[in-house]
Amino acid sequence: MPSQHRWTDAQGRQTVQTIVKKLIPQWSNGLYSYQEDVILRVLDGQDVLCCLNTGGGKSAMFSVPLIVLREMTRNPHLYPRLRTRARPVGIVITPTKGLAANIVHELQKLDLPAFAYCHETITQSRKKGENLVKIIADCKTYSLICVDPEHLRDDSWRLITASDTFRANVIFGCVDEAHLINEWGAEFRPLFKHIGAFFRGRLPSTVAILALSATIQPGVETNSICRSLGFSGNNFYHLRLSNERHNLQFIIQPLDHGFSGDEFPELLEYLNQNRKTVVHCRRIEDLQRLFMYAFDSLPPGLDRLRRIKTYHSLHSFDVNTETLRLLDEDPMCQAVFATVAFTNGLNIRSIVDSLAYKFPKTLNLKLQEGGRAGRDPETRARAVTFIQPSVLSDAEKQISGRVDAPKISRKTGKPVRTKKTTPIEHSAALVLSESKCYIATINRIYQNPPLETSTLDCISAKRLLPCSLCAKRKKINIEYAPSPLPTDMTLPPFIAPATPQSAPLTPEEKKLKLTRKERDPVMLALEKFAEDVRRTEQYHPDNHHRPKSSYFPSSMREHLAGKLLALDSLFALRALLTSWNFASTYAGSLYDLVVELQATIRSDREAARVEKNAKQRATRLSKKALQDSEMSEVDDNVEESEHSDVDDDRRSSPIPPPAKRTKTGSGGVLKEVTNRTKLSSGRKESSRGKKSSKTKSQANVAKEKQTLATIAAGFGPAYRTTSDRRRARGG
Ligand SMILES: [Zn+2]
Numbered sequence: 001m002p003s004q005h006r007w008t009d010a011q012g013r014q015t016v017q018t019i020v021k022k023l024i025p026q027w028s029n030g031l032y033s034y035q036e037d038v039i040l041r042v043l044d045g046q047d048v049l050c051c052l053n054t055g056g057g058k059s060a061m062f063s064v065p066l067i068v069l070r071e072m073t074r075n076p077h078l079y080p081r082l083r084t085r086a087r088p089v090g091i092v093i094t095p096t097k098g099l100a101a102n103i104v105h106e107l108q109k110l111d112l113p114a115f116a117y118c119h120e121t122i123t124q125s126r127k128k129g130e131n132l133v134k135i136i137a138d139c140k141t142y143s144l145i146c147v148d149p150e151h152l153r154d155d156s157w158r159l160i161t162a163s164d165t166f167r168a169n170v171i172f173g174c175v176d177e178a179h180l181i182n183e184w185g186a187e188f189r190p191l192f193k194h195i196g197a198f199f200r201g202r203l204p205s206t207v208a209i210l211a212l213s214a215t216i217q218p219g220v221e222t223n224s225i226c227r228s229l230g231f232s233g234n235n236f237y238h239l240r241l242s243n244e245r246h247n248l249q250f251i252i253q254p255l256d257h258g259f260s261g262d263e264f265p266e267l268l269e270y271l272n273q274n275r276k277t278v279v280h281c282r283r284i285e286d287l288q289r290l291f292m293y294a295f296d297s298l299p300p301g302l303d304r305l306r307r308i309k310t311y312h313s314l315h316s317f318d319v320n321t322e323t324l325r326l327l328d329e330d331p332m333c334q335a336v337f338a339t340v341a342f343t344n345g346l347n348i349r350s351i352v353d354s355l356a357y358k359f360p361k362t363l364n365l366k367l368q369e370g371g372r373a374g375r376d377p378e379t380r381a382r383a384v385t386f387i388q389p390s391v392l393s394d395a396e397k398q399i400s401g402r403v404d405a406p407k408i409s410r411k412t413g414k415p416v417r418t419k420k421t422t423p424i425e426h427s428a429a430l431v432l433s434e435s436k437c438y439i440a441t442i443n444r445i446y447q448n449p450p451l452e453t454s455t456l457d458c459i460s461a462k463r464l465l466p467c468s469l470c471a472k473r474k475k476i477n478i479e480y481a482p483s484p485l486p487t488d489m490t491l492p493p494f495i496a497p498a499t500p501q502s503a504p505l506t507p508e509e510k511k512l513k514l515t516r517k518e519r520d521p522v523m524l525a526l527e528k529f530a531e532d533v534r535r536t537e538q539y540h541p542d543n544h545h546r547p548k549s550s551y552f553p554s555s556m557r558e559h560l561a562g563k564l565l566a567l568d569s570l571f572a573l574r575a576l577l578t579s580w581n582f583a584s585t586y587a588g589s590l591y592d593l594v595v596e597l598q599a600t601i602r603s604d605r606e607a608a609r610v611e612k613n614a615k616q617r618a619t620r621l622s623k624k625a626l627q628d629s630e631m632s633e634v635d636d637n638v639e640e641s642e643h644s645d646v647d648d649d650r651r652s653s654p655i656p657p658p659a660k661r662t663k664t665g666s667g668g669v670l671k672e673v674t675n676r677t678k679l680s681s682g683r684k685e686s687s688r689g690k691k692s693s694k695t696k697s698q699a700n701v702a703k704e705k706q707t708l709a710t711i712a713a714g715f716g717p718a719y720r721t722t723s724d725r726r727r728a729r730g731g
Contacts, residue, residue: 005082006044007043007082007083008041012040015068015072015079016040016043016064017030019068019071019072020064023071023110031057032057035057035060035064038050038061038237038239042065042171042172043065043083045171046236047210047230047235048209048211048236050211051213051214051215051216051222051243052214052239052241052242053243053244053371054214055371055374055375055377056243058212058214059106059107059347061174062090065088065090065171066088066112066144069084069085073088085168087140087165088143088169089144090144090145091144091174091203092174093147093149093173093174093175093176094147095148095177097116097119098321098346099146100116100117100146101116101324102324102346103116103144103146104146112143113141114146115136115145117146117148117151133160136166137165138163138166150189152191152194158202167203170203170204172210173207174209174210177213178212178213178225179215179364179368181228182225193228195228196228196229199229209230209231215365215367215368217364240449241449242443243446243448245371246377246464247380247464248374249381249382249467249471250370251382251383251468252384252385252432253266254388255386255387255388259357262292264289264290265496267294268496270353270384271334272493273353274491275482275483276327276334276348276350276351276483277351277352277353277354278335278336278353278355279294279357280369281339283339284339285549286357287312288548291310291337292549294308294337294494297495297497299492307334308336309333310323311339324348327351328348328349331483332489334483340360340365343372350483352374352382353381354372354382355384356369356370360428362428366385366428366431367442369383371383380464380465380480380481382480395424398423399433427445435469437457437458439457439467439470440455443455458470465478513562513565518601522597523558523561525593526560529589529593530557537582552582563576564601565598565601567594573587573591573594
């Protein structure tokens with residue numbers, strides 16, 4: 001039957017308000033007017049681009065139209081004649097299955113049957129012998145289907161969208177987290193770029209296309225998304241509200257340590273405030289290091305894995321879903337360490353702190369990360385980014401257009417080639433280089449209305465939670481309440497684990513320190529040992545969620561290698577590894593390995609010592625032989641000089657022969673004297689030139705001979721010169 005009214009008319013608005021009040025009493029204040037504006041347009045089949053803050057109620061935009069139409073199907077006599085469908089259904093494109101599962105979970109609370117179309121649920125359905133295509137196309141079982149762009153290519157979706165029933169009942173195609181069309185569509189997941197083509201090509205033209213995001217910057221970014229979805233001119237409704245979060249403090253905290261180590265003391269300062277927290281990590285390796293640090297900071301014996309959890313793509317879908325449930329429902333489950341999968345769209349209402357190591361690639365992603373905290377507007381939340389100070393100065397240089405002069409190599413005098421660093425995204429660099437107010441800068445970038453006040457600093461704008469720059473400038477300290485706990489429950493504090501690396505080496509240990517050449521094979525052997533432990537232990541139920549790196553952590557291996565040669569007993573080894581979870585089982589076999597490595601290193605060192613000594617002895621002997629031959633030459637020269645008037649080239653050489661000492665004292669003196677005289681004669685001759693030195697030289701030689709004879713006479717017959725000895729022999 002043709003409709004009499006449009007939804008955007010007063011009767012449509014009234015109908016939506018009535019149904020929401022009736023079916024969703026938990027929303028005591030009903031819908032915001034901007035939500036109604038979007039919902040009514042979706043019901044009328046208009047396209048909508050909607051940008052508003054995280055936690056601004058975007059999910060109502062796609063859930064309420066379905067709730068309203070389902071109620072109209074159940075009780076048509078209660079409502080005016082408006083355009084409706086018998087079995088209304090909508091499609092939401094979600095970037096991750098985690099977000100899909102999260103939406104399904106949330107919609108269950110609103111009694112709206114939804115389905116996350118992903119690998120796991122498809123498999124489950126197949127095992128049950130269900131015909132999923134028929135179930136979805138019939139529009140009876142599920143009112144909302146969440147699906148990722150990649151699955152839209154499946155034949156199943158060709159069949160679903162070709163079904164007459166489905167085409168008659170589908171009311172919208174929605175893309176959640178629409179900023180990813182640009183961010184992921186470019187390289188990471190190109191099918192994001194094809195969502196618009198799917199909607200336009202496969203769904204009836206009367207179906208509304210809805211794009212939602214908290215982080216689409218005006219200008220180029222918005223235009224690109226509009227082009228991709230086929231929005232142009234006035235043919236779509238563009239809702240842009242401020243994405244500023246009034247209950248969220250934006251904090252950038254420079255680190256005073258590197259990020260490559262295994263210690264993160266600043267993390268514990270936040271965790272010890274006992275607030276529900278998400279710790280965002282860029283890579284799974286970072287996640288494991290951070291998680292292990294927090295894990296080791298909790299007292300053993302306690303169910304540590306209940307207090308802190310991990311959420312990433314290596315977990316099964318069920319494990320991740322369970323983690324999200326526990327975070328919301330178990331008061332003891334305090335923190336989740338998550339990779340990027342967590343940052344897009346998940347709605348965990350209890351989270352109040354969002355901690356992130358390193359700034360993400362784009363400002364959009366940063367706001368998405370931060371947006372996970374403080375979904376309950378009544379709470380005070382924080383979005384903290386721990387960052388290396390060098391990143392802040394890089395951003396500042398990039399924005400100011402300053403480029404450092406290239407470093408010049410001392411050796412070659414040429415500029416040293418440095419690694420080309422990727423430029424920071426412009427919006428991110430603007431924020432990171434900011435020195436007055438982060439929020440004012442972000443509001444300027446997103447053109448958050450009203451610009452007259454949104455671009456003022458936090459103090460002038462009287463923000464409830466000033467950003468870290470404004471708070472520091474004005475010395476404002478904000479108190480943050482812990483997350484609620486049952487009265488009979490207390491949480492033990494996180495205490496930084498003893499850091500083996502910080503204990504200084506004794507002088508004896510320094511002697512025993514391994515060289516790099518010795519250390520490499522040791523580290524390799526310990527790594528292999530760690531892998532053996534993991535292979536053996538990974539199937540134990542207690543270790544189901546244990547990160548790979550935690551079986552024999554690298555920090556422990558480093559520490560052990562540092563003290564390897566100092567370990568003289570199994571007892572000493574155990575003392576070194578008190579915090580190792582597997583010490584009771586593996587200390588014995590590890591000690592066997594230690595002894596073996598020690599023996600190899602000691603035997604190598606001994607062999608090296610013997611070889612070095614042999615080399616030194618050989619050098620000494622060859623030197624001695626050289627000296628002896630030189631000595632006989634000296635004697636011969638002295639002898640020759642008695643008989644020859646012609647100078648020898650060697651004698652005029654400016655380089656003196658080495659001084660020689662014999663073992664007996666007076667003989668040595670004699671020889672030294674001989675040499676000294678030769679040295680002085682040599683110097684004189686060389687300075688004067690050969691020709692003119694001839695007669696002088698002869699005179700000197702004669703003089704020296706006399707001196708030598710005098711000295712020799714003084715010492716007696718035992719210390720005669722060679723020529724004396726020859727003379728004595730009658731030569
Ligand atoms: Zn500020």
